[in-house]
Every structure is written in C-alpha cells, then in structure tokens.
Amino acid sequence: MTRQAGRWLAAALMGAVAGLSACAPDGAGPVEEKDAAALAVPGRTAQLALACSGCHGPSGGAIVSLEGYSKAELSTALTLYKSDEDGTTVMNRLMRGYSAEDIEAISTYLADEGPR
Amino acid sequence: MTGISLDRRTVLTGLGAAAAMTGLSPAALGQTKANLVVIGGGFGGATAAKFLKLFLPSSSVTLIEPNETYYACPFSNLVIGGGREMSAQAFTLDRLRGYGVDIVRARAEAVDGAARTVTLSDGSTLSWDRLVMSPGIDMRWGALEGYDEAATEAMPHAWKAGTQTTLLRHQLEAMEDGGLVVMSAPAAPFRCPPGPYERASLIANYLKTYKPNSKLLLLDAKDSFSKQPLFQQAWAERYPDHLEWRGASDFGRVVRVDPQAMTVFTEFDEIQADVANIIPPQKAGAIADAAGVADQTGWCPIDGLAFESTLVPGIHVLGDATIAAPMPKSAFSANLQAKVCAAQIARLMAGREPQASVLANTCYSYIADDAAVSITGVYTNDGGALTNVEGAGGLSPMDGGPAVREAEAAQAAAWFRTITAEAFG
Numbered sequence: 001m002t003r004q005a006g007r008w009l010a011a012a013l014m015g016a017v018a019g020l021s022a023c024a025p026d027g028a029g030p031v032e033e034k035d036a037a038a039l040a041v042p043g044r045t046a047q048l049a050l051a052c053s054g055c056h057g058p059s060g061g062a063i064v065s066l067e068g069y070s071k072a073e074l075s076t077a078l079t080l081y082k083s084d085e086d087g088t089t090v091m092n093r094l095m096r097g098y099s100a101e102d103i104e105a106i107s108t109y110l111a112d113e114g115p116r
Numbered sequence: 117m118t119g120i121s122l123d124r125r126t127v128l129t130g131l132g133a134a135a136a137m138t139g140l141s142p143a144a145l146g147q148t149k150a151n152l153v154v155i156g157g158g159f160g161g162a163t164a165a166k167f168l169k170l171f172l173p174s175s176s177v178t179l180i181e182p183n184e185t186y187y188a189c190p191f192s193n194l195v196i197g198g199g200r201e202m203s204a205q206a207f208t209l210d211r212l213r214g215y216g217v218d219i220v221r222a223r224a225e226a227v228d229g230a231a232r233t234v235t236l237s238d239g240s241t242l243s244w245d246r247l248v249m250s251p252g253i254d255m256r257w258g259a260l261e262g263y264d265e266a267a268t269e270a271m272p273h274a275w276k277a278g279t280q281t282t283l284l285r286h287q288l289e290a291m292e293d294g295g296l297v298v299m300s301a302p303a304a305p306f307r308c309p310p311g312p313y314e315r316a317s318l319i320a321n322y323l324k325t326y327k328p329n330s331k332l333l334l335l336d337a338k339d340s341f342s343k344q345p346l347f348q349q350a351w352a353e354r355y356p357d358h359l360e361w362r363g364a365s366d367f368g369r370v371v372r373v374d375p376q377a378m379t380v381f382t383e384f385d386e387i388q389a390d391v392a393n394i395i396p397p398q399k400a401g402a403i404a405d406a407a408g409v410a411d412q413t414g415w416c417p418i419d420g421l422a423f424e425s426t427l428v429p430g431i432h433v434l435g436d437a438t439i440a441a442p443m444p445k446s447a448f449s450a451n452l453q454a455k456v457c458a459a460q461i462a463r464l465m466a467g468r469e470p471q472a473s474v475l476a477n478t479c480y481s482y483i484a485d486d487a488a489v490s491i492t493g494v495y496t497n498d499g500g501a502l503t504n505v506e507g508a509g510g511l512s513p514m515d516g517g518p519a520v521r522e523a524e525a526a527q528a529a530a531w532f533r534t535i536t537a538e539a540f541g
C-alpha cells in the first residue's frame with residue numbers, strides 16, 4: 001500500500017478506533033459499551049464525523065488536517081466557530097448547525113489522544 | 117501540529133489490522149460476508165465502494181464502471197476558462213484495488229430488484245445483497261428542441277467532463293475577438309446549481325483578458341439562481357462589459373437551438389452565436405430508470421437516512437441521481453451521502469436500524485482564476501426526510517473583499533485535492 005493510502009486509512013480509522021475506546025459510536029450509553037461488536041457498528045457519532053473528511057482528510061492536500069489534535073483542542077475550536085463570524089472560512093456557517101452535544105461527540109471521535 | 121505517530125500509523129496501515137484492532141467476535145460486523153455491488157465510479161460510487169470495504173472488511177465489494185479514466189467536473193470550469201490543464205481533472209479507480217475493492221470495467225445494463233442481480237455489458241450477471249447506484253446524470257435529449265446528441269459537437273454542453281470540456285475550450289480559443297458566446301442554463305433541478313454561473317464568470321474572465329471585444333450572453337430559464345448576489349456583485353465589479361445575464365422574465369429561456377446555423381431561440385428573439393454552450397435539462401443516469409428506481413420526474417426518490425430507494429428495497433441511490441433536496445447535486449453531497457450510506461448499510465447488515473445524523477454541503481465557485489465564493493448548507497435526516505437545519509448555512513459575506521475571495525479560492529483548491537484523494541486516492 002502506498003504511503004498516501006496508509007495515511008488516509010490512518011486518518012479514517014483514527015476515528016473508528018478512538019470511538020471504540022472513548023465513546024460509543026452507536027450513540028448508546030454504558031449498557032452497550034461492553035459489547036465490542038455493537039460498538040463497531042457506525043452510529044450517529046461516526047456519521048457526524050464523516051462530514052469532516054471531505055475537506056479535512058490527511059495532511060498534504062487538506063484545508064487543515066485534523067490529525068494530531070486533542071479532544072479539548074477540537075471542541076474549543078469547533079465551539080468558537082459557532083460564534084465567530086469573521087467570514088474567511090465556511091466553518092461559522094457550518095458549525096451553527098451543530099449542537100454542543102454533537103460538537104462534543106465529534107471532538108471525542110476525531111481526537112488523537114495517542115502518543116505525541 | 118503533530119502528525120499521527122509512527123506506531124499508530126504502522127498499526128493502522130491495513131484493513132485487516134484495523135478489523136483485528138476493533139476486537140470483533142466471529143459473529144460481528146467484520147466477519148459479515150455480504151455481496152455488495154456499486155454501480156458508477158464517480159464521486160458517489162468510488163467513495164461508497166471504499167467505505168463499504170472499510171466498514172465491512174469481509175464483505176465483497178464490486179465496483180462497476182465502464183470508463184478507464186474519470187474526468188472530474190469540479191474545477192473543469194477553470195479548464196474552460198484556460199486556467200487549468202485537463203490532465204488535472206483525470207482520475208482512475210486503480211488505487212481502490214489496494215483497499216480490497218473489485219473493479220469491473222463494464223456498463224451495468226439491467227438491474228433486477230426482485231432477483232437481486234445486475235447484468236453487465238460483458239454479458240455477466242452479478243448477484244447482490246445490497247446494491248448502491250451512483251450513476252450521475254444523463255441529458256434529456258430532445259427536451260430542448262433541436263438539442264440532441266449530435267448537436268453537442270457544434271454546441272457542447274460540457275456538463276459531463278471529458279471531450280466536451282476540451283471541445284468548448286478549443287471553440288473559445290478559436291473564436292475571433294469580437295465574437296459572441298451564448299450560454300443556456302436550465303431550470304432546476306440540475307447538476308451543480310452554481311456551476312453555470314461559475315462557468316460564465318470564468319469565460320468572461322478569459323474574454324476580458326484575451327478577447328476584449330467579445331461578449332458572453334448567459335440565457336437562463338430561471339429568474340433566480342445559486343449564490344446570485346455574490347455572482348452579480350462579481351460580474352458588476354469585474355465583467356461589466358463582458359457578461360450579460362438574462363433571466364426568464366427577460367425572455368432568457370432558450371426554447372430551440374439550430375446547431376447547423378449556430379442560432380439560439382428564445383420566446384422573443386433569435387440569437388446568432390459564435391460559440392454556444394447549451395446546458396440542457398437532465399435526469400438521473402439511464403440505469404436508474406432501467407432499475408425502476410427513478411420516478412416520473414426522472415430522478416430517484418430515496419429515504420434520507422440510508423439513501424435507500426423508496427421504490428425498490430435493497431437498492432441505495434446516491435449523488436446527482438437522487439431527489440435529496442435541500443441537499444444539492446454536488447460532488448461534496450455525493451461523497452458525504454456515500455460515506456453515510458456505507459455506514460447505514462453496515463448497520464443494516466448488523467441487524468440495526470439506520471440512525472439519524474447531521475449532513476452538510478459546501479460548494480465553492482470561482483469568480484476569477486484566483487477568487488472564489490462559497491455556499492454551505494447543514495441538513496438533518498431525522499425522521500427520514502432531509503431538511504435544512506435552521507440558522508445554519510449560507511453564503512460568503514457580500515462585503516468580504518479581495519482577501520476573503522482569495523482565501524476561499526485557496527480553500528477551494530485544497531478541498532478539490534482532499535475530496536478527490538478520499539474518493540479515488
């Protein structure tokens with residue numbers, strides 16, 4: 001596999017794998033957390049995060065790559081966009097459509113909490 | 117910003133490794149052995165095939181596409197304006213093989229929704245548990261009097277990228293200074309709502325720079341269009357002498373063309389063109405009708421959760437072919453719909469119901485080679501129908517000024533690189 005393909009997968013799966021440990025992608029509570037098979041079923045959170053990768057894929061082409069950010073960094077940035085009308089990007093117009101809960105879920109899902 | 121660590125990258129370089137990491141039991145999703153077939157290797161189909169394999173690594177995913185090379189429509193207006201090479205629009209599906217997708221170089225000729233089979237132009241028949249179709253558009257030949265397939269040689273539509281794009285470019289280059297370029301934009305719905313107006317901007321930019329005595333007349337079957345205030349602001353500032361738009365109530369609607377004489381007729385007048393770009397009325401790609409998933413409008417009704425046809429269960433339809441309004445017919449929409457659909461198919465395979473989420477769209481349009489504007493939308497599929505999320509989305513600021521327009525042009529270029537890498541890379 002090419003390096004580029006590897007990086008794409010890393011970015012795409014970063015979410016999938018992080019989602020398994022951190023929050024239930026099925027949008028479910030603790031009941032389902034022990035059910036590994038159930039957790040692998042992509043749910044609301046995974047689907048929310050899939051909207052990001054068309055612009056923010058792996059580095060080297062993306063508007064801004066989302067690799068390497070912590071949950072706190074992501075949720076702070078996304079929440080700020082909701083009220084930031086500076087107009088040089090589409091992010092304010094987009095984030096106005098997402099609730100605080102959605103932003104938390106996306107940030108958890110996409111966070112890179114691995115070794116820096 | 118730090119990149120992903122080497123360890124992490126090594127661990128995640130293969131789908132097999134990924135499935136292993138998720139710790140699935142033999143009965144789980146990773147072991148689901150379904151036959152999944154995807155028709156059409158454009159933005160919707162290529163993305164769907166890749167993400168189906170990602171979510172269902174043990175299932176077989178077969179992607180059917182007749183063309184060796186896919187020419188992307190987004191950014192093809194820059195080629196027509198002279199600011200980009202056609203080679204930058206060319207993509208192949210070869211890399212998808214590396215993800216475990218089987219590519220079949222054929223045309224889907226017939227779909228049997230009851231028997232769950234698809235018959236290909238090479239005579240073979242494939243069976244499927246779920247079928248995903250993203251066949252894009254076909255033209256409604258004859259819906260505009262005089263405009264049939266043969267007419268596209270004299271009056272290109274260039275609404276499917278490829279030889280039509282280069283033909284229109286060559287015609288503009290060959291035109292003498294002082295010539296009249298006529299464009300015709302159709303009534304909604306059609307592929308890429310802001311596309312005709314981006315194209316008009318970039319043709320006007322070319323004329324202003326290289327053929328200053330020439331002019332573009334944009335004839336429109338509508339009175340309003342996507343990003344209208346932004347486009348009209350740009351035209352007034354940049355192309356006052358080179359671009360004239362005529363809406364439907366000004367007799368802008370083209371009712372007939374004569375490709376031999378190079379004339380374009382409205383209800384009011386007959387216009388002699390030196391170059392004519394006719395964007396005709398459209399419908400879902402023909403295979404949609406053959407499969408029974410298109411309705412009397414020519415487009416495909418779907419449920420907004422899993423993009424499953426409301427006419428034939430088991431068939432999912434994506435992208436331009438669908439009735440997904442308020443989501444527009446864009447590459448961005450097709451790509452995101454494909455990812456969401458793949459996730460929902462994984463849910464269905466696991467015996468789960470599809471789950472609602474939030475979808476979005478962003479379309480950039482160039483108003484000159486180095487300036488762009490954007491429109492965004494945010495949608496929910498809660499309850500099964502796609503609807504706008506109130507208070508979100510909208511246009512670039514009118515008072516953005518050159519710095520914002522330049523920044524959006526750079527963001528547009530990065531978007532193109534990213535989305536084509538996600539679909540084809």
Ligand SMILES: Cc1cc2nc3c(=O)[nH]c(=O)nc-3n(C[C@H](O)[C@H](O)[C@H](O)COP(=O)(O)OP(=O)(O)OC[C@H]3O[C@@H](n4cnc5c(N)ncnc54)[C@H](O)[C@@H]3O)c2cc1C
Pocket residue numbers: 155156157158159160161180181182183186188189190191192193222223224225250251252253274275276307308311315401402403434435436437445446447448449450478479480481
């Ligand atoms: C000038 C122009 C500019 C545009 N700019 C933008 C932009 O800036 N941003 C944006 O988001 N969108 C843009 N678009 C829109 C974008 O191109 C489409 O929305 C997008 O291509 C839709 O993807 P799709 O998968 O539905 O169809 P397509 O990308 O057209 O893919 C359909 C594929 O299906 C194949 N196919 C058809 N029938 C069969 C069959 N029977 N068997 C097998 N294969 C079949 C075709 O060969 C094709 O490869 C633009 C469009 C145009 C015309």
